Amino acid sequence: MRMTNKQKTVLRRSVALIMAIPAVSWSTAYAQTDTGGQTANGDIEKVVVTARRRAELIQDVPGAVTAISGAQLEKQAIPDIAALANMIPGTTLKSSRGTNTTLTAFIRGVGQQDPVAGYEQGVGIYLDDIYLVRPQGALTDIYDLERIEVLRGPQGTLYGRNTIGGAIKYVTRKLAPKMTLDAKATIGSYGQKDLVLKASTPVNEMLRVGGTIATFNRDGFGKNVITGAENYNKEVVAGRLSVELTPNSDLFIRLATDRTVDDSNPKQGYRLTAGPAPTNLPPLGGDYDTRSNLNAVNGHAQQVIVQGTSLMGEYQISPTLSFKSVTAYRKSKTFAPIDFDSLPTPLFEAPTIYSDNQTSQEFQFTYTGSKFQGVAGVFWMKSNAFNEFDVLYNAAGGLSLYTLDDIDSKTWAAFADVSYNVTDTFNINIGGRYTDDERSARIFKKNYLGLTGSPTLGNPAAVGGVANTDLGKDALHRTDTKFTPKLGFGWKFAPEHNIYGTASQGFKGGMFDPRMDLAGNPNTPGSLAKRKGVNPEEVTAFELGIKSSMNGGRLQTNAAVFYTDYKNVQIPGSVPTYDAAGNVNGFAGSLSNAGKAKIKGFELEAVSHVTSQLNISGMYSYIDAKYNEWIVPNAAGTALINVAAQAEFQNTPKHAANITATYDWGMPLMGRSGTLSLINSVSYKGMVYQTEFARTGSTPALDATVPSNLRLAQAGYSLWDAGLVWTSSDRKLQVGLHGRNLLDKRYKVAGYNFSGFFNTVTTFYGDPRTVRLTLGYKF
Numbered sequence: 138m139r140m141t142n143k144q145k146t147v148l149r150r151s152v153a154l155i156m157a158i159p160a161v162s163w164s165t166a167y168a169q170t171d172t173g174g175q176t177a178n179g180d181i182e183k184v185v186v187t188a189r190r191r192a193e194l195i196q197d198v199p200g201a202v203t204a205i206s207g208a209q210l211e212k213q214a215i216p217d218i219a220a221l222a223n224m225i226p227g228t229t230l231k232s233s234r235g236t237n238t239t240l241t242a243f244i245r246g247v248g249q250q251d252p253v254a255g256y257e258q259g260v261g262i263y264l265d266d267i268y269l270v271r272p273q274g275a276l277t278d279i280y281d282l283e284r285i286e287v288l289r290g291p292q293g294t295l296y297g298r299n300t301i302g303g304a305i306k307y308v309t310r311k312l313a314p315k316m317t318l319d320a321k322a323t324i325g326s327y328g329q330k331d332l333v334l335k336a337s338t339p340v341n342e343m344l345r346v347g348g349t350i351a352t353f354n355r356d357g358f359g360k361n362v363i364t365g366a367e368n369y370n371k372e373v374v375a376g377r378l379s380v381e382l383t384p385n386s387d388l389f390i391r392l393a394t395d396r397t398v399d400d401s402n403p404k405q406g407y408r409l410t411a412g413p414a415p416t417n418l419p420p421l422g423g424d425y426d427t428r429s430n431l432n433a434v435n436g437h438a439q440q441v442i443v444q445g446t447s448l449m450g451e452y453q454i455s456p457t458l459s460f461k462s463v464t465a466y467r468k469s470k471t472f473a474p475i476d477f478d479s480l481p482t483p484l485f486e487a488p489t490i491y492s493d494n495q496t497s498q499e500f501q502f503t504y505t506g507s508k509f510q511g512v513a514g515v516f517w518m519k520s521n522a523f524n525e526f527d528v529l530y531n532a533a534g535g536l537s538l539y540t541l542d543d544i545d546s547k548t549w550a551a552f553a554d555v556s557y558n559v560t561d562t563f564n565i566n567i568g569g570r571y572t573d574d575e576r577s578a579r580i581f582k583k584n585y586l587g588l589t590g591s592p593t594l595g596n597p598a599a600v601g602g603v604a605n606t607d608l609g610k611d612a613l614h615r616t617d618t619k620f621t622p623k624l625g626f627g628w629k630f631a632p633e634h635n636i637y638g639t640a641s642q643g644f645k646g647g648m649f650d651p652r653m654d655l656a657g658n659p660n661t662p663g664s665l666a667k668r669k670g671v672n673p674e675e676v677t678a679f680e681l682g683i684k685s686s687m688n689g690g691r692l693q694t695n696a697a698v699f700y701t702d703y704k705n706v707q708i709p710g711s712v713p714t715y716d717a718a719g720n721v722n723g724f725a726g727s728l729s730n731a732g733k734a735k736i737k738g739f740e741l742e743a744v745s746h747v748t749s750q751l752n753i754s755g756m757y758s759y760i761d762a763k764y765n766e767w768i769v770p771n772a773a774g775t776a777l778i779n780v781a782a783q784a785e786f787q788n789t790p791k792h793a794a795n796i797t798a799t800y801d802w803g804m805p806l807m808g809r810s811g812t813l814s815l816i817n818s819v820s821y822k823g824m825v826y827q828t829e830f831a832r833t834g835s836t837p838a839l840d841a842t843v844p845s846n847l848r849l850a851q852a853g854y855s856l857w858d859a860g861l862v863w864t865s866s867d868r869k870l871q872v873g874l875h876g877r878n879l880l881d882k883r884y885k886v887a888g889y890n891f892s893g894f895f896n897t898v899t900t901f902y903g904d905p906r907t908v909r910l911t912l913g914y915k916f
Contacts, residue, residue, distance in 0.1 A: 186286050187308070196684045199566060199627040199637035201226075201289040201697050201740060207282045207310070212862055213816060214323075214875040214911055217278050218285065218305065223820035223856065224795050225287050226740035226758035229788045230305075232276050234887035234901055235475045237371065237401045238441050240275035241887070243788040244289050245701065246736045246762040247302030247676065250788065250887075251709045254491065254522035254542040255578065255651035259674070261292060261300030264307050264395075267447055267465040268298040270520045270546075271493045274443030274469050277397055278353050278373065280321075280333045283310040289740075290678050290699065291643030294554040294568030294623045297463075297499040297516035301643030301676045311391075312337045312345040312381050318916040325909030327370075328356035348378040357402065358905055359425025363481045366432065369425050369904075372400045387453040392446075399441040405429040406889065406899030408479040409848055413895045418480060424883055424902050429476035431529075434488040435595045443469040461501040468494035477889050478897045482531070483588050485894040488595070489526035495519070511555035520546045524651075527595075528724060529588050530894065533716075536584055537599060538723050539591035542651040543579040545610065548572065554623065562630065566639070568623035574646030574673075577610035580653050584723055603657045605723075608668065612659075617673045619644040635684045645674040645707070652711060652726025671730045672705040694743045701736040706764075708829060712838070713893040721893060731784070732766035755796040762786035764829075772837055780836060783843075784829045792823035792853070806872075809865045816860040823853045827888045842890055845898045849888035856882055873911040881906040 184195040186204045195204050203225045205215075215221060218240070222230040233239040233252050241250040242260035249259050252272050262269040269275050279285075286306040293299035316338040323331035331354065337347025352374050357367030375397040382390040405427035412418035418428065432438070445467030452460045471491040478484040501514035521544065528538040554568035585591050585601040592599050625639035647670050655664040682697030710727040738761060744754040764781035771778045797818040804813040827849040833840040857880050862873040888900035 184284075186284070196635060196686050196693065196695075197627075199564075199625050199635075199682075200639060201680065201682060201695070201699075203287045203289075203742065204284050206284045210279050210282060210285070211321075211871070211913065212814065212864070212873070213818075213858075213860060214873055214909060215279060216877075217276055219276060220877075221285065221287070223818075223822075224756065224797070226742060226756045226793065227289055227738060227760055228287060228303075229790070229825070230276075231788075231886045231903075232404075232901075233272065234889060235404055235406065236273075236441075236473065237404050238274050238276045238373070238397075238399050238443075239471075240272045241788065242272075242302075242305065244287075244303035245699065245738065246734075246760055246786045246789040247701075247703070248788060249707075252491070253651045253709075254493070254524040255544045255648055256707075256709060257546075257645060257648070259300065259302040259645065261296065261298055261304040262307075263296070263304060264445075265309055265447075266297065266449070266461075266463045266499065267445070267467070268296070268497065268518070269467065270495045270518070271469060271491075271522060273471050273491055273493070274397055274399070274441050277375065277443075278331075278351065280351050280375075281310065281335055281349050281377070283308045290639070290680060291621070291623075291641045291676055293550075293570040293572070293621050293641070293643060294552050295512060296552075297497065297514070297550070298518065298548070299550065299570060299572050299621065299644055301645050301674060309393075312339075312347045312379065314339060314345070317347075319913070320916070321911065321913040323909050323911045325355075326907040327358060328354070329371075329907070329909055330354045343383055345381045345383075346379070347381075348376070350374075350376045357425065359423050359427065361405070361427050361429055361432075362421060362423075363428050363430070364432070367402050368427050369404055370402050372402075374398050374400075389451045391449045393449070394444070394446040396444040397442070401439065403429070403432060403439040403474045403476075404901065405431075405476050406479050406901050409898045409900055410845075410892075410896045412478075412480050413484070425905070427476070427479045428481045429479050429486075430481050430483060431474045431476040431486045431488060434472040434474050434490055435590070435593075437472045439472055439474055441469065441471045443467070457504055457506045459503045461499075461503070463497075463499045463501075465497050466495070468492070477891050477899060478895055479899050483529050484531045485528070485891060485897050487526050487528050488590070489524060490594075491522075491524045493520065493522045495521075508558050509555060510558075511553065513551075513553035513555075515549070515551050517549045518547070522546075525593060527590050529590070530723065531588060533720070533722055534586065535588040536723065537587060537589070537591050537594075537596070539581075539583050539585060539594070539601075540652060541579070541581040543610075544649075544651070545577045547575040548646075556627075562628060564627045566623070566625035566627070568641075569620060570622075571618070571620050572644055572646075573616065573618050575616045576614070576646065576648060576670075578613040578649045578651070579609050580606050580613060580649065580651060581608075582606040582652070582654055605657055605725075606653050606655045606659070608653075608655075608659060613649050613668060613670070615647055615649075615670055617644075617646040619673065619675075633685055633687050636682070637684070638679075638681045640677075640679050643674075643676040643678065647671055647673045648707065648728075650709070650726040650728035652709075652724075652728075654714060654723070654725030656714075671707050671728055674707055675704045677702040692743070692745045694741070696739075696741045698739050699737065703734040703736055704732070706731040706734055711891075724894070729769070731764055731781070732768055733781075734762065734764045734786070736760065736762040736786075738762075750801050752799045752801075753796070755794070757794045758792070760789055760791055762789050769836060769839070772835065778835065780830075780834055780839060783832045783834045783839065785826045785831045787826050787829055790823040790825050790853075793821065795820040804863065806863055806865075809867075809870065811863055811865040811870075814860075814862045814864070816858075816862065818858045819855060820858075821853065821855045822851075825851045825885075827851075827885070828890055842892065845890040845892040848898055849885060849890055849900055851885040854882055854884045856880075856884075869915040871911070871913040874908070875911065876906070876908045878904060878906045 357370035
């Protein structure tokens, strides 16, 4: 398309304006109207997703995808992505233990809950097309999204970074062609006070700018009974800024930046066991209370800062071929005072600093012809994850057990995914990915005398012995490569029904134990084995599903069965170390590969407009996840034994279900016509294990952990949420009264089992009953 002289002038001025914007760290905000829910004739609104990097109806995507619109998120006042887990089959999303905004994600039994540098997620988190390497700051409050997509199963032939469990994608809105100004305020239980302001404006016919600023505040669900400080409180400020340039109808460019600052107090766990002698302090009466004494890291209060900048360009080369480039840089820093023992004296606690950065580049070509459709691309990413922490251990006169991890990762990949329409009703899909993962690590571990910390974490004069581990990136270096194929089909055997099948492989590279303890000798047979690291995780997954849209689209169902062959599961842990007299003198990492596991299951999602006023949706998932082989040394260290029969998959309930009913009726309010909606939602999750070993066997070291592991496990439970929401007919005004966990159920979501250290077993509970009032207005 040829530009006129006027367009060229406007383009030059627009580019100049973009270049003049200072390099601040605020991010994208997109204000686009979401129609949501139901069409004029009462049919279910057709949902369009980009799960396969091209726009298509969710019912036509040959795979398990759940999409939740921004309108639905706002209407139900869903606070963050963790709350979505109650609505999505086979999915666990929660805040990591001892954190406010670090995300633990599992899909169909695959995930990772340890946030220490070196561990990579099994579930990929994406902000638009940008992969978030680290989980710190990934659990953020939801605001100004077009939708959230959750893809279950291996994702490698479509997405920049290969992920073996699935992907969660935040999809933001493009800016509106006219000036917009929106505000949303929330007040609620525990002193909740939230405010979100967003605005956008066209500068000229080619250039638009927009931004959002939000603040989320809440008192604690409990208190530190010693200091009086709030526990489980929230103090978060977030912002986004985006600039969009459309020189012509074929080219779109977006520059975006974001920043989130979490100044909440450290979240300390509830101690389930009595404290040690001589005080023998009993567990507290309040489930959200603590006696923790650790509230800062080297004088710095708890804080998480996450920020990033991206540049995305889309160019329509022809009616059937398009090109996209995504360039991104992100970084974060966290100060995390983690008090394992949750007692008023320093017995077993970890002042920790995390920091990371990532740079990525992705190029994609998308083709949408009448017979062929597909995507092909290349992806490159370089990242660094760093942490240092002391474990302050009150034994042997007091010890500060220092660990430093500095992990570099480089990855590049080429991928392609192509569909071919054999007939109007039958298509085949073939894809593949080649991945090259390179990792190098510096790991330093040393014990210092006293409880005042190591030289870099509070005590420059600390005295220590010989380093347990002192290895540089030349000594800890590995490269893993893998080609992972995908094959599938789709068959619309009737106008209302679409059956699909897929067979795919997933791959997650090998790694080094960030808590590696070599006992001061790096060249013993045991140390040499640890220095090799663990093998890559590999999955081979099969899925067969049917998607149906019946009764004129008023009833939609999606059902799938799946089977996953899971090899070399990377399982982290920590174990005590002992001196010659048999006394505990520290701790060490216990990263290992569980040899083999099998996961099979069934998922069902359904939504029905029973009448023009009554909408019912629901889901059910069943997961049967079992370890078949997990080889460890026997008690005497003379042979290897299989302990798979003792283990359970963590964060993977066998049964989960949800049913949500919404009833709408017309109701004028304040001189405006509108709709009042009554929303009721009940969800259920079966038994959830926080750690793997749930049964005793013939290994005393593992057997000793079982009673406390079972104490941390959460039996099946149900939650009831409800809301009453009024929305004006012009969708400018929305008022809502929302209640979550209305029966005030206590349920464990995470925990620490350090029963070998002062019998320390602490847990973290999900939110108690909360009620909030929301008011949103679009000016």
